Amino acid sequence: xxGPRRLGLTAPPAVSVPxxxxxxxxxxxGLWGGRPPHPGLVLAALATAAVGGVPLLYVFYRAATGxxxxxxxxxxxRIPSLLVSxxxxxAGVTLVAALLAVPxxxxxxxxxxAGRNVWAWVAALPLVIPPYLGAFAYISIFxxxxxxxxxxxxxxxxxxxxxxxxxxxxxxxxxxVLGLFTYPYVYLLVLGALRRFNVSLxxxxxxxxxxxxxxxxxxxxxxxxxxxxxxxxxxxxxxxADFGAVSMLRYPTFTQAIYLQLIGRYDRSAAAxxxxxxxxxxVFLLWAEDRARGRARxxxxxGTFRPQPQVRLGRWRRMALAYVLGVTMxxxxxxxxxVGYWTFRGLAAGVPxxxxxxxxxxxxxxxxxxxxxxxxxxxxxxxxxxxxxxPICRGLAQxxxxxxxxxxxxxxxALIFLFNRYLPWLYGTPLVVLTAYVIRxxxxxxxxxxxxxxxxxxxLxxxxxxxxxGPLAASARVTLPLVAPGLAAGWSLVFVSGLKELSxxxxxxxxxxxxxxxxxxxxxxxxxxxxxxxxxxxxxxxxAPLLGVLLGRQHRGEGHG
Amino acid sequence: xxxxVAPRRAPDRTTPRRPGSLPTLPGGPGLLLFLxxxxxxxxxxxxxxxxxxxxxQGSGRGPGTEPPGRRELVVYSGRKDALIQPVLEAFExxxxxxxxxxxxxxxxxxxxxxxxxxxxxxxxxxANDAGTLENLRREGVLEPYLSERVxxxxxxxxxxxGSWVGVSARVRVIMYNTTLLAPEExxxxxxxxxxxxYRGQVAMAQSSNESVIGHVSALRHLKGDAYAxxxxxxxxxxxxxxxxGHTQVRQAVGKGEFKLGWVNHYYYFLERADGSPVGVIWPDxxxxxxxxxxxxxxxxxxxxxxxxxxxxxxxxxxxxPAAQELFARLNMEIPTLPGVPTAEGVPDLGSLKRAPVxxxxxxxxxxxxxDLLEKVGx
Numbered sequence: 007x008x009g010p011r012r013l014g015l016t017a018p019p020a021v022s023v024p025x026x027x028x029x030x031x032x033x034x035x036g037l038w039g040g041r042p043p044h045p046g047l048v049l050a051a052l053a054t055a056a057v058g059g060v061p062l063l064y065v066f067y068r069a070a071t072g073x074x075x076x077x078x079x080x081x082x083x084r085i086p087s088l089l090v091s092x093x094x095x096x097a098g099v100t101l102v103a104a105l106l107a108v109p110x111x112x113x114x115x116x117x118x119x120a121g122r123n124v125w126a127w128v129a130a131l132p133l134v135i136p137p138y139l140g141a142f143a144y145i146s147i148f149x150x151x152x153x154x155x156x157x158x159x160x161x162x163x164x165x166x167x168x169x170x171x172x173x174x175x176x177x178x179x180x181x182x183v184l185g186l187f188t189y190p191y192v193y194l195l196v197l198g199a200l201r202r203f204n205v206s207l208x209x210x211x212x213x214x215x216x217x218x219x220x221x222x223x224x225x226x227x228x229x230x231x232x233x234x235x236x237x238x239x240x241x242x243x244x245x246x247a248d249f250g251a252v253s254m255l256r257y258p259t260f261t262q263a264i265y266l267q268l269i270g271r272y273d274r275s276a277a278a279x280x281x282x283x284x285x286x287x288x289v290f291l292l293w294a295e296d297r298a299r300g301r302a303r304x305x306x307x308x309g310t311f312r313p314q315p316q317v318r319l320g321r322w323r324r325m326a327l328a329y330v331l332g333v334t335m336x337x338x339x340x341x342x343x344x345v346g347y348w349t350f351r352g353l354a355a356g357v358p359x360x361x362x363x364x365x366x367x368x369x370x371x372x373x374x375x376x377x378x379x380x381x382x383x384x385x386x387x388x389x390x391x392x393x394x395x396x397p398i399c400r401g402l403a404q405x406x407x408x409x410x411x412x413x414x415x416x417x418x419x420a421l422i423f424l425f426n427r428y429l430p431w432l433y434g435t436p437l438v439v440l441t442a443y444v445i446r447x448x449x450x451x452x453x454x455x456x457x458x459x460x461x462x463x464x465x466l467x468x469x470x471x472x473x474x475x476g477p478l479a480a481s482a483r484v485t486l487p488l489v490a491p492g493l494a495a496g497w498s499l500v501f502v503s504g505l506k507e508l509s510x511x512x513x514x515x516x517x518x519x520x521x522x523x524x525x526x527x528x529x530x531x532x533x534x535x536x537x538x539x540x541x542x543x544x545x546x547x548x549x550a551p552l553l554g555v556l557l558g559r560q561h562r563g564e565g566h567g
Numbered sequence: 568x569x570x571x572v573a574p575r576r577a578p579d580r581t582t583p584r585r586p587g588s589l590p591t592l593p594g595g596p597g598l599l600l601f602l603x604x605x606x607x608x609x610x611x612x613x614x615x616x617x618x619x620x621x622x623x624q625g626s627g628r629g630p631g632t633e634p635p636g637r638r639e640l641v642v643y644s645g646r647k648d649a650l651i652q653p654v655l656e657a658f659e660x661x662x663x664x665x666x667x668x669x670x671x672x673x674x675x676x677x678x679x680x681x682x683x684x685x686x687x688x689x690x691x692x693x694a695n696d697a698g699t700l701e702n703l704r705r706e707g708v709l710e711p712y713l714s715e716r717v718x719x720x721x722x723x724x725x726x727x728x729g730s731w732v733g734v735s736a737r738v739r740v741i742m743y744n745t746t747l748l749a750p751e752e753x754x755x756x757x758x759x760x761x762x763x764x765y766r767g768q769v770a771m772a773q774s775s776n777e778s779v780i781g782h783v784s785a786l787r788h789l790k791g792d793a794y795a796x797x798x799x800x801x802x803x804x805x806x807x808x809x810x811x812g813h814t815q816v817r818q819a820v821g822k823g824e825f826k827l828g829w830v831n832h833y834y835y836f837l838e839r840a841d842g843s844p845v846g847v848i849w850p851d852x853x854x855x856x857x858x859x860x861x862x863x864x865x866x867x868x869x870x871x872x873x874x875x876x877x878x879x880x881x882x883x884x885x886x887x888p889a890a891q892e893l894f895a896r897l898n899m900e901i902p903t904l905p906g907v908p909t910a911e912g913v914p915d916l917g918s919l920k921r922a923p924v925x926x927x928x929x930x931x932x933x934x935x936x937x938d939l940l941e942k943v944g945x
Contacts, residue, residue, distance in 0.1 A: 083941040149824075171824070253773070253811045262775070269674040270775040271937045272681070272702055415675055422682040430686055513675050517641065517667040528648050528670075 043394050044477050050386035051402050057383065057441070058406035058448045064420030065281040065412070072275025080276060085263055089283070092260040095181060095252075096245045102185030103241045104234060106333055107192035113326050115200040117317045125330050126197065127553065132337040133190035133499075134549035136506040136523060138250035139542055140187040142530070143341040145254065148174040180257045186337040187251070188244055191450075191499070192237030195457050198495045199233035200226075202461055205315065231298075232460040236453035239295045240499075243288055243449060246411040249509070260284060261413045268415060281416045288411035292404050345546065348539025357537050362525065366544050369521040372436060372511075373504030373549075376443030380451045380500045381493055383444065388455035389481070393464055407449040414509030417446055421514060434516050442510040447503045451496035458492020459485070502549045522548070638664045640877040643680065644693040645673020646864060650898050651693065657893065658884050664877045673699055674777060680708055680869060690872040691881055693734075695864045696777035697724075698784065700731035701930020709867040712879055716886040720903045721916070723925045724863050733863025733926065734885045735900035738919065739782050740859070741848040742817065742835040747826045756851045757786075757860070760829060761801035768826040769802070770816045773809040774937075774945035778831055778862055783940065784932040785860040785924045792939065799943045809945070821845055831862070836899040836912070849919060858920035862929065863903060864894075 069076070113119045114126040132140070147153045149171055173179050203226065211221040245252075249261040260280065268277035319326050387406050391399045409417055421442055425433040432438065462485055470480040486493075508523040515524065522545040529538035640658075644651050648670050655666045669676070673694040680689055680703065687708070694700050703709050704726055713729035724733035741754055754760060760769050772779050787795040808825060810816050813834045820828035821843030828834075835847040851859055866885055868878045884890055891902035899910050909915045 079938075079941075084944055254815075256810065262773070266775040266937065266941075268678060269672070270777070270780055270940075271934060272674065272677060272699075272706075273934075274678060274681070415678075418675075419678055419682055422679055426683050426686050426688070433686075434688065512671040513679055515669070517669045 043390055046478070047386050047390060050383075051390050051399075054383040054387050054448070055402040055405040058409060058445055060424055060445060061281075061409035061412050061417045061420040062285060062405065064423055065278045065285060065416065068274050068278030069282050072273075072279055076273075076276050076279050080263075080267075080279060083263075085260075085280070085283075088258055088260050088263050091258055092246065093287070094177070095184075095257060095259060096242050098177065098181035099184045099188060099245045100238045100242045102181055103189040103192050104238050106185060107189040107237065108196055108230075108234065110189075110330060110333060111193050111196040111200055113330060115197055115203075117319050117326065118323070119319065119326050119330065120323070125334070128334045128338060129330065130190050130194055130197075130553050131334070131546075131550060132187050132341075133194070134502050134505070134546050134553060135187060135338070135341050136250075136508070136526075136542075136545070137184065137187040137248065138254060138508075139345065139526075140337075140341045141183055141251040141254045142535075143344040144174060144183050146344060147340065148179070175256045177257070180252070180255045183255060184245060184248075184251065186333075188241045189337070191240040191244070192234060194495055194499065195233040195237040195454060196230055198454075198491050199230050199457060199461065202458070202491060203229060229461070233457045235295050235298050236457045239291060240450055240453055242291055243407075243410045246284055246287060247413050249413055264413055264416065274419065277416060281412050284411045284413075285408050289404055289408060291411075292407055296400060342546065345539060345542045348535050349543045350539070351536035352539040355536055357540055359540065361520065362522075362541055362544060365520040365522050365525050365541065366548060368436075368519055369505055369523075369545070370548055372439055372443065372521065373501045376440045376447070376504045377451075377497045377501040379440065380444045380448055381455075381497045384448055384451035384455055384496065385493070388452050388459055389485075392456060392459035403452065407452060409445050410447075410449045414442075414446065414507065414511075415513065417442055418510040418513040421445075421510075436516060436519055438514045439511055439516075439519070442514050443500070443504040443507060446507065446510060447500040450499040450503060454496030454499055455489065455492050458489040458495070462488045498553060501552065505545060505549050638662075638874070638877060639667060640664050640874055640881055641667045641688060641690045641872065642669070642693065642881075643676045643689040643691070643869075644668060644670040645676055645695050645699070646670065646693055653897060654885070654890055654893050657890065658881060661884065662877075662880055664874075664880070677703055681706060684708055687869050687871040688873070689869045690874045690878040691866055691868055693864065693866050694777075695862075696781055696929070697731070697733060697863050697865060697926035698781045698929035698933050699777055700865050700867050701726060701927050702933055703867060704728075704730040705930060708870050710870040710872075710875070710878075712868050712882055714879070714883055716883045716904075719886065719905070721905070723921075723923070724861070724903050725865070726867075726927060731865045731867035732882065732886070733865040733903045734891070735864045735894035735898070736861050736903050736916065737778075737831040737833060737864070737900055738849065738859045738861055738914075739778065740830060740832045740835060741850055742820055742828045742830055742838065742845050743848065744820050744823050744826050745844040745846045747823055753848055754827065754850070755848070755853065756856055757782075757829070758798065760807070760827065761798055761805050763805060765805065765827060767806040767808075769805065769829060770808045770810055770819050770825040770827070771829040772813050772816055773811060774940045776812060778813070780933060780936050780940070781862045781929045782860050784929045784936045785922060787932060787936060787939070788924050788928045789857050789922060796939060796943060799940070799945060803944065817845075832913070833899040836910075849914065851922065852920050856920070858922040860922045860924065861926070863926060864900065 110125075110129045114122045114129065119125065145152070152171075174183075207225050207229070208221055211225050216224060247261065248259075249265060252259050253262060260283070264277050264280045264284075267273045267280060384406070387399075387403050391403050409420075421438055422433075425438050425441075466488070467480045467484050470484045471477065475483060505521075506523055507521075508527055511521055511524060512527070515521070522541050525541035526538045526545065529535070529541070642651075642655065648668075651668070651670070655668060658664070659666050669689070673696065676692065677694065677699050680687070680692060683689070692700070692703065692709075700709070709726075709730040711726075711728040711730045717725065717729045717732045720732050724736060725731065739757070741757070741760065743753060752764075754762065754765065759765070774780070783795060783799070786798065808819075810819060813830045816825075816828040816830055817834040817838040818841075819825050821838040821841060823844075832847065832849075835845060838845050849859055851857055866882055868875070868882060872878055886904055888904065888907050891904045891907040894900050895902050895907065895909050895913070899913050901909055901913060901916060903916070905916055907915075
């Protein structure tokens with residue numbers, strides 16, 4: 007068969023019964039989009055949802071014990087206005103992150119950008135920099151009496167209003183800074199999708215007589231949509247839950263109100279009630295993302311994979327390079343420069359290094375273990391959602407992701423409640439910290455796996471089954487290897503998030519179980535930055551090479567023919 | 568020759584598939600690598616856990632591989648590690664009791680103690696605010712202990728029943744930037760901060776900060792709710808800036824971003840030690856003024872904790888002159904045991920006029936104070 011026959015992009019029918027093997031009662035089948043799954047898969051997904059739902063149950067339990075008086079009191083305060091400021095920040099940061107990430111991913115994946123393989127790695131680096139460090143770097147540059155002000159004062163005189171603190175602490179400034187440190191969520195997922203991208207689809211579209219813009223609109227755009235929406239969802243949920251970076255940038259958000267209840271008042275019921283509002287917002291976002299992706303499913307067969315031709319940038323080459331350089335300088339160069347400076351001063355002052363190595367071992371172990379668990383737990387849910395659909399899948403997926411938008415402290419209290427009451431022999435072990443990471447970062451693995459699965463056609467698995475493999479063997483031998491880049495992306499997301507996690511770790515760690523962020527926090531929260539430097543640098547160095555390995559293996563995956 | 572992409576609606580049954588090609592699809596070897604890497608790191612974690620279990624602890628200590636002495640004390644501490652570690656080490660070497668330290672935010676740990684109520688894990692709790700401790704006492708999770716040493720602490724700096732006791736006192740002060748304010752321009756009282764002269768020039772910590780809440784509780788106790796509410800409204804009208812914490816406040820004042828900062832006294836000393844041009848005002852010391860508002864970092868014994876005997880020994884230890892001197896030296900705080908010398912430049916309990924506020928008030932009034940802060944819009 008020569009040549010493309012027709013464009014391979016169509017939405018599946020709502021119910022399709024591909025082979026005679028799926029025979030089940032209509033009602034049960036209806037719940038699964040017409041294709042009931044293997045019961046083992048359902049059990050595994052249920053277990054995942056149960057783990058992910060712990061904070062949700064806790065929040066509702068605590069909120070319910072507070073009674074509706076709590077609600078009346080809270081609603082009379084500045085919570086409505088905080089809600090508005092939080093939602094606008096979420097929207098702004100999400101937009102900035104997407105606008106930064108998609109061109110970056112496209113440039114390093116598809117063009118003849120100079121040094122693209124190096125840039126691919128550098129552009130992912132902000133992921134390993136905790137946003138509170140990034141925020142601090144920007145404050146020390148653009149903030150009052152900062153580096154910028156010093157320079158401008160020397161050469162020009164007065165600092166213009168539009169550059170200094172007024173700009174940094176404005177809505178635009180906060181949005182931009184947060185966007186710089188959250189865009190990798192979108193970037194990594196889009197890059198993964200671009201590299202799995204089958205170029206013959208574009209050729210088919212061109213052969214069908216479409217111009218370049220129409221080709222872009224009809225082929226890469228819809229194929230990238232799952233990755234973009236999954237990535238922006240992660241960014242949005244992150245912004246909702248963040249406390250450290252946002253409050254350093256003097257921007258009032260909803261988490262501040264939660265802290266006032268919990269930290270100021272010790273009122274766990276009121277904090278939980280506010281947490282429930284955050285959960286409601288995140289469930290809405292998850293639902294909206296689900297809707298945005300719609301019923302459309304886009305698959306590619308990877309068997310026909312061919313190397314992608316590079317787009318020649320021509321006279322745009324320099325401009326593209328300037329763009330990549332500019333973004334990475336702002337998101338990587340600035341904070342790393344500051345951390346390097348701290349480290350230099352800290353080492354000169356003789357900061358002891360021995361506790362640092364122990365903290366690094368704890369951090370690496372906990373983050374890697376949690377990433378492994380999370381990827382494994384997320385897979386059944388992602389698989390069910392991609393292959394079967396229906397209300398049960400959606401419910402399970404939402405339950406598993408509901409805790410993501412909760413501040414770490416609330417998730418930690420939920421786990422204290424659970425473990426101390428029902429699993430006391432495990433309380434005070436690193437396993438509790440691990441569980442917190444799993445719960446907090448389950449959506450990252452889920453979104454990455456979702457985006458990967460969305461590109462693999464179920465036809466392949468059906469073909470394997472028609473050749474005599476059982477359903478699980480077919481998944482394991484066909485689908486699993488194909489989505490391995492997605493699993494790796496999910497693993498790396500959870501790993502670096504776990505490495506950065508602070509608020510839940512602080513409360514749940516066993517005595518003496520110090521992680522790198524805990525060490526950074528202990529010094530930096532009191533303003534002893536040079537002592538925090540070495541720990542911050544090791545934190546970045548621990549995750550940076552891993553990012554390279556994962557990006558590298560995605561890269562090699564593209565060469566198969 | 569290329570094969571077409573199988574359209575979703577019309578599966579192409581004629582496309583030949585080679586079963587042999589399946590295992591070599593992209594990702595196969597990489598997957599193994601990835602799984603192997605994960606397992607290796609998970610093993611490293613297990614090793615790390617084992618290490619944590621044998622009693623390595625807190626920063627700044629050597630590898631804690633001493634044989635188990637069986638006697639142990641679990642400390643939940645909201646203080647910065649460097650400020651409590653030397654005290655804990657002194658306690659260990661004097662008593663031979665092994666200290667297990669869990670440090671973090673004081674309020675977060677207080678929430679953890681409440682959440683652990685059904686199965687207490689901590690022996691003692693160290694907090695930076697009397698309100699936090701008194702609130703726990705009112706929740707019924709602290710064990711009263713009125714030893715002779717506890718009684719030596721002035722009554723307004725501890726719980727009447729000895730459920731908690733202040734071990735080091737801090738004064739609420741006003742710090743200022745000496746390059747921006749001349750001596751004759753300085754405020755004299757906390758009430759002056761609401762003076763329109765200082766519009767937009769005052770920084771403070773945000774309202775979830777326990778010291779801020781404590782101070783407002785003290786004002787309500789001293790001058791009544793109506794006064795406190797009006798003062799807060801005047802502060803807002805005066806465009807007071809609320810920053811994340813006192814560290815941000817002291818740095819902002821040190822850099823000259825704001826002329827005045829409303830902080831605990833040791834933040835002034837920390838900023839001065841960083842080389843910034845700052846000065847301090849010990850407020851409300853005039854004959855008609857109520858005196859400066861105090862707060863304490865204190866300790867309480869957790870009811871039903873695993874090692875009650877060690878907990879009592881620890882509380883008594885913190886109130887020995889030697890330990891009190893450590894507090895004075897480490898963080899420029901004021902010892903609560905009368906007669907222990909303070910660090911240079913720090914007034915002692917006797918030389919500073921102290922507002923007549925029993926610190927129990929800070930816990931008792933906590934909720935109503937937060938109500939007020941919320942109502943005013945802080």
